[in-house]
Amino acid sequence: MATTSCTVYIGSFVHCRSVTELEIENDGAIGVDKSGVIRFVLRGAGGNAENIKKTLEFKEAFEHGHVEFVIVKKGGWFFPGFIDTHIHASQYPNTGLFGKTTLLDWLNTYTFPLESSFSDLDKARKIYSRAVARTLAHGTTTASYYTTFHVPATNLLADICLAKGQRAFVGRVCMDQLSPEYYRDESIEIGTENSRKCIDYVRSIDPAGEIVQPIITPRFAPSCSKGCLAALGKLQKETDAYCQTHISENKPEIELVQQLFPESGSYANVYEEAGLLNEKMILAHAVHLTPMEKELIVRRKAKVSHCPASNTALTSGCCPVRDLIERGIDVGLGTDVSGGFSPSILEMVRQTVWVSRHLAMTDGDQAKLTHEEALYLATRGGAKVVGMQDKVGGFEVGKHFDAQMIWLGDAEDIEGCDEFAAREGPVDIFGWENEEDRIAKWVYNGDDRNTLAVWVKGRLVHRRKEYDC
Amino acid sequence: MATTSCTVYIGSFVHCRSVTELEIENDGAIGVDKSGVIRFVLRGAGGNAENIKKTLEFKEAFEHGHVEFVIVKKGGWFFPGFIDTHIHASQYPNTGLFGKTTLLDWLNTYTFPLESSFSDLDKARKIYSRAVARTLAHGTTTASYYTTFHVPATNLLADICLAKGQRAFVGRVCMDQLSPEYYRDESIEIGTENSRKCIDYVRSIDPAGEIVQPIITPRFAPSCSKGCLAALGKLQKETDAYCQTHISENKPEIELVQQLFPESGSYANVYEEAGLLNEKMILAHAVHLTPMEKELIVRRKAKVSHCPASNTALTSGCCPVRDLIERGIDVGLGTDVSGGFSPSILEMVRQTVWVSRHLAMTDGDQAKLTHEEALYLATRGGAKVVGMQDKVGGFEVGKHFDAQMIWLGDAEDIEGCDEFAAREGPVDIFGWENEEDRIAKWVYNGDDRNTLAVWVKGRLVHRRKEYDC
Numbered sequence: 001m002a003t004t005s006c007t008v009y010i011g012s013f014v015h016c017r018s019v020t021e022l023e024i025e026n027d028g029a030i031g032v033d034k035s036g037v038i039r040f041v042l043r044g045a046g047g048n049a050e051n052i053k054k055t056l057e058f059k060e061a062f063e064h065g066h067v068e069f070v071i072v073k074k075g076g077w078f079f080p081g082f083i084d085t086h087i088h089a090s091q092y093p094n095t096g097l098f099g100k101t102t103l104l105d106w107l108n109t110y111t112f113p114l115e116s117s118f119s120d121l122d123k124a125r126k127i128y129s130r131a132v133a134r135t136l137a138h139g140t141t142t143a144s145y146y147t148t149f150h151v152p153a154t155n156l157l158a159d160i161c162l163a164k165g166q167r168a169f170v171g172r173v174c175m176d177q178l179s180p181e182y183y184r185d186e187s188i189e190i191g192t193e194n195s196r197k198c199i200d201y202v203r204s205i206d207p208a209g210e211i212v213q214p215i216i217t218p219r220f221a222p223s224c225s226k227g228c229l230a231a232l233g234k235l236q237k238e239t240d241a242y243c244q245t246h247i248s249e250n251k252p253e254i255e256l257v258q259q260l261f262p263e264s265g266s267y268a269n270v271y272e273e274a275g276l277l278n279e280k281m282i283l284a285h286a287v288h289l290t291p292m293e294k295e296l297i298v299r300r301k302a303k304v305s306h307c308p309a310s311n312t313a314l315t316s317g318c319c320p321v322r323d324l325i326e327r328g329i330d331v332g333l334g335t336d337v338s339g340g341f342s343p344s345i346l347e348m349v350r351q352t353v354w355v356s357r358h359l360a361m362t363d364g365d366q367a368k369l370t371h372e373e374a375l376y377l378a379t380r381g382g383a384k385v386v387g388m389q390d391k392v393g394g395f396e397v398g399k400h401f402d403a404q405m406i407w408l409g410d411a412e413d414i415e416g417c418d419e420f421a422a423r424e425g426p427v428d429i430f431g432w433e434n435e436e437d438r439i440a441k442w443v444y445n446g447d448d449r450n451t452l453a454v455w456v457k458g459r460l461v462h463r464r465k466e467y468d469c
Numbered sequence: 470m471a472t473t474s475c476t477v478y479i480g481s482f483v484h485c486r487s488v489t490e491l492e493i494e495n496d497g498a499i500g501v502d503k504s505g506v507i508r509f510v511l512r513g514a515g516g517n518a519e520n521i522k523k524t525l526e527f528k529e530a531f532e533h534g535h536v537e538f539v540i541v542k543k544g545g546w547f548f549p550g551f552i553d554t555h556i557h558a559s560q561y562p563n564t565g566l567f568g569k570t571t572l573l574d575w576l577n578t579y580t581f582p583l584e585s586s587f588s589d590l591d592k593a594r595k596i597y598s599r600a601v602a603r604t605l606a607h608g609t610t611t612a613s614y615y616t617t618f619h620v621p622a623t624n625l626l627a628d629i630c631l632a633k634g635q636r637a638f639v640g641r642v643c644m645d646q647l648s649p650e651y652y653r654d655e656s657i658e659i660g661t662e663n664s665r666k667c668i669d670y671v672r673s674i675d676p677a678g679e680i681v682q683p684i685i686t687p688r689f690a691p692s693c694s695k696g697c698l699a700a701l702g703k704l705q706k707e708t709d710a711y712c713q714t715h716i717s718e719n720k721p722e723i724e725l726v727q728q729l730f731p732e733s734g735s736y737a738n739v740y741e742e743a744g745l746l747n748e749k750m751i752l753a754h755a756v757h758l759t760p761m762e763k764e765l766i767v768r769r770k771a772k773v774s775h776c777p778a779s780n781t782a783l784t785s786g787c788c789p790v791r792d793l794i795e796r797g798i799d800v801g802l803g804t805d806v807s808g809g810f811s812p813s814i815l816e817m818v819r820q821t822v823w824v825s826r827h828l829a830m831t832d833g834d835q836a837k838l839t840h841e842e843a844l845y846l847a848t849r850g851g852a853k854v855v856g857m858q859d860k861v862g863g864f865e866v867g868k869h870f871d872a873q874m875i876w877l878g879d880a881e882d883i884e885g886c887d888e889f890a891a892r893e894g895p896v897d898i899f900g901w902e903n904e905e906d907r908i909a910k911w912v913y914n915g916d917d918r919n920t921l922a923v924w925v926k927g928r929l930v931h932r933r934k935e936y937d938c
């Protein structure tokens with residue numbers, strides 16, 4: 001859905017210049033055409049619309065007079081939209097519910113009963129609508145979703161994402177063993193056929209795949225037979241779709257895979273043997289990979305979704321992210337709702353920092369990740385994981401404008417507050433903070449209240465009341 | 470400041486029955502007299518004001534007709550106010566700013582320059598007002614504050630807490646070495662005298678110590694000479710005031726203490742030798758204590774403030790909380806702003822769970838703490854740490870009414886949302902959650918938006934706009 005006019009986004013913008021470094025431009029202007037593509041990026045733009053009108057190289061639209069201006073609130077900035085590379089949309093109502101469980105009992109206690117209820121399309125609509133609205137509110141402009149094994153409900157999520165304008169990979173969950181009898185594919189053939197139906201449907205509603213795309217989704221090796229995985233490998237070759245699954249999340253799960261696939265030699269090799277380990281594969285977790293598995297993943301160019309909140313909540317372990325990055329593996333962040341307790345990628349940025357510090361307590365300082373590095377994983381890193389590095393993740397000419405407007409509030413508000421008042425937003429600004437301080441305050445104390453508006457491909461897909469003030 | 474009428478708080482209430490178990494009463498009524506003291510707690514109260522009027526044993530006030538009713542919003546509950554046993558009010562503007570530092574360089578980079586600026590009382594007023602308003606908004610009804618070494622600014626914080634109605638321990642920071650020359654007590658005598666001035670002032674404005682109390686505050690052993698600590702030990706005996714300091718936060722700090730106090734044998738013994746290790750001592754962090762130090766702390770009945778966010782952010786280590794509790798040490802939670810990145814004790818409840826899971830990854834499952842246990846530490850545990858276990862931390866007759874009204878929003882809201890809407894609050898309720906689920910969703914996804922109102926000793930000290938709806 002294109003916007004009706006070209007738009008120039010004026011004011012500060014921040015994005016990742018490299019894995020370790022942010023670019024902070026305080027006087028920027030980003031020109032976006034009607035199709036949502038960035039046509040120019042100005043630095044030192046002169047600070048106001050008149051100057052920009054004079055200097056911009058965006059002639060065509062001006063000649064026709066159809067240009068709108070969006071000016072960031074004072075002290076705020078545009079930031080690339082977040083990319084959630086691993087989220088179970090169907091588990092969204094269980095966010096925060098995991099008790100004392102670890103992975104395998106968590107699946108039976110919380111997850112399978114909920115997922116199996118998605119035969120009810122009204123329920124599915126309610127849950128998926130909330131999940132998409134909520135993640136958009138947190139600045140997630142692209143999400144790679146797991147659904148359930150139901151075809152109609154899976155297709156409904158694709159409809160909802162397309163209608164709300166969130167980029168999404170939508171994946172029907174495949175499994176033919178080790179899940180309850182009431183919730184597994186009846187046969188390999190029926191499961192594969194159902195996955196094909198979802199692929200066809202998603203491609204029918206968005207033929208160019210600009211907003212929604214299908215993704216083949218074997219839940220994880222323990223719940224898929226060798227035949228099931230092989231059939232999905234074949235399906236991937238035929239359809240050239242993306243694929244997502246889980247790997248090496250916790251130790252009992254790894255032992256289970258060794259028991260179930262004794263001849264495969266390693267967890268990664270189970271996917272390799274099925275033809276699924278390739279550059280279109282997103283592997284969630286990857287906490288306990290062996291060096292040989294890492295080497296195989298590097299060779300196959302498969303991607304990793306780091307899910308720090310889930311790995312901590314379920315006591316799975318600490319993913320050695322720096323090691324994966326240094327080996328050349330593309331890593332993005334995933335909320336892993338509802339193994340993860342939060343639908344916010346900003347919270348995952350924090351959790352990435354915390355997990356890296358816990359890893360540093362045992363493995364040494366080199367394991368530590370800065371919040372700049374975590375922001376990279378949340379944007380450009382995630383873009384690589386979903387194969388969209390040329391399209392989203394930063395503000396460059398030719399990329400699509402997937403962005404959020406960040407605002408922390410005014411320092412002046414502090415003076416005028418009455419006896420009871422705490423600022424509406426979660427961050428207190430005193431007025432003496434420099435740019436790096438403001439970004440750190442956003443990262444460590446910010447939440448959805450600081451994301452005033454969100455755009456995908458130039459379309460406004462979320463706004464808060466403060467956006468209009 | 471007493472309220473003008475007796476009040477009955479009607480509806481659900483939740484508090485900790487034991488370290489491991491919550492009491493959830495869905496049909497409660499808590500009667501509070503004019504002085505803020507709980508006079509009755511009804512269970513199965515009949516659900517409405519009329520029934521309660523008929524059944525309550527709270528005759529006196531009724532005879533005079535001065536009773537107000539506060540009814541919790543549907544689906545909400547009253548919960549005891551949180552107790553922050555360790556927070557640096559003066560560092561509040563630096564919340565979220567710590568970069569890549571660990572403890573000792575963090576002090577020099579972020580902390581000392583800010584703290585030393587509190588000679589400016591206008592600046593102090595701005596910062597302290599925000600810190601108190603913000604922590605009240607997060608449901609903190611009692612806080613143990615560190616200030617700076619300035620007498621007037623310290624006294625100002627006591628004034629602000631008394632005016633806003635937050636229970637507080639207010640402690641002038643003492644140090645006579647290893648801080649910058651511009652920011653240390655000129656001599657032991659001057660430092661001790663300044664601390665005495667603050668004790669006298671705080672006791673002059675609240676002679677009964679109902680809301681504000683003084684607390685003697687040697688920053689930590691490395692920045693206090695042996696003479697300084699001994700003088701403060703003597704001051705404590707003379708004044709019978711509480712005392713707070715830091716202990717065994719990270720390993721380089723512990724080595725520094727060994728170098729500075731080679732004859733003391735241990736970090737804990739440095740405080741013991743000064744006469745400071747007793748039941749009125751709050752020790753923050755206690756991450757790396759030796760078994761002998763723990764035994765000494767048990768014998769002296771000193772208390773521990775667990776600061777999980779700070780210990781993770783500064784890569785200090787994982788405090789073995791279960792071990793401390795099982796030894797019989799009283800443990801509460803502390804935000805440790807700004808070593809900690811959040812002023813919210815609810816966030817500390819989460820962080821306590823996360824740190825315990827990271828400890829479990831190396832030390833085994835017995836290290837894990839549940840969120841019920843963490844809520845205990847945030848309320849009753851904290852009350853013991855500050856010596857108020859007979860006064861606050863739960864809803865029992867004779868205790869003071871320090872409470873917050875929690876509300877997650879209505880399930881019905883979900884249907885009516887328009888295209889852009891995400892719910893204003895951070896939690897999505899679908900309507901099928903049981904009570905335990907709702908509490909878990911609050912703990913893991915909630916924030917200050919779910920704390921609609923806060924009372925200290927029966928006085929309304931914070932409210933959100935939704936409270937009046």
